[in-house]
Amino acid sequence: MATPMGQRRMFEPGTQVTVKRRYPPGHVRTPHYLRGKRGVIERAIRPFKNPEQLAYGVVAEEKLLYRVRFEMGEVWPDAERPTDTVDAEIYEHWLVKV
């Protein structure tokens, strides 16, 4: 399915995704504790200008923003209750379809 931005493929809600395990040294909005973790697309929000470029005052591309839901048991080895969840907003360029 096309996004409002054109040719990009969009992850539908319910799609399983993994957060890229990447560690660029700068301003990113993907929390460390979720990198490499598997979650499910809760919803696609809409494109926003990429904060990784906005932070440096350079021209920023639009990136589609998703809400991704992770089970606590996937994120923390010592989860209080593994089926509790944490949702975070993650940009498309950090996500890979499982």
Place this chain on the structure above:
Amino acid sequence: MSDISETARRWHDMGGDPAGEINFDEHDFALWEKRVDALMILGSARGHFTVDGLRRALEDMGPEAFETMSYYERWIASVNQNLIEAGVYSLEELAAKMEEVQARGDTYGAAQDV
């Protein structure tokens, strides 16, 4: 290569870190803090920086700043950093203005230009 993930982790990215009990003390904000907040909103509305530019400068201040400076102390430092980078004024102008402000008086109230 060894595991780079902890090496590359930045101080502000603290989700999941061990930490102590929540401190429930609350305070109202002082006038100077509200003014910092207003300058942040207005400077952003003028297009001189984005919230991400402010966060980037806050993150670059490092964990010592987080532990030793108050919230709005860090924010005025970040607003200033972004305004300097945007060329709104120079470091020389800032230094001269701060000198002028300090010469007016010893308290926040006395240092206002009224």
Place this chain on the structure above:
Amino acid sequence: MPHDHHDHDHLSPSGHPFREDNDTPLSYWQCMEIAVRELMIEKGEVTAAEVADQIGAMDSRSPANGAAVVARAWTDPAFKARLLEDASAASKEMGFDIGPLNLIAVENTADTHNLIVCTLCSCYPRNLLGLPPDWYKTREYRSRAVREPRAVLREFGVDLPDDVTVRVHDSTADMRYVVLPARPDGTDGMEEAALAELVTRDSMIGTGLPKSPA
């Protein structure tokens, strides 16, 4: 009125101690604030009136705004549906000036409890609820809420049964969150304004529950 910092019986209208302000020694950062503000004014970037107006706009935002939205959702199912669909539009519909705030409302039910945090900084739905409480910005809250939300909630006095699922929302990017708490028992027939009185700030962050009717 000058503040007496040694007399802790003197509390502000919100019931909190006043912060040190105009009558304390000028700090380096206060000096910088004055300098930055005056340079911005001299350069024609802002006016003193705009700064004052912006402060007034933030001061006018408080948890009462969110409480009014919650109470409306409790009494008007169509509004509640619109709130859960687009919380920014629903807040504006009630006349609240929330500026560019992108808001999502998450609903507490008999089997789900939502909790809001920002682990990377301290994002908060400030344009609806006003400025965040101090604890929201601390290392302790930011670090622990995503890892041990139940332990954190117990510190706030909220002890959830095991059959309630906790959903934590980490405000990592452009959206902000407000919890739509579950309407308390024993409130049938109450007016919207009276219901709003039961809605606390913390119940809209998820660290508290609404008050019970007296």
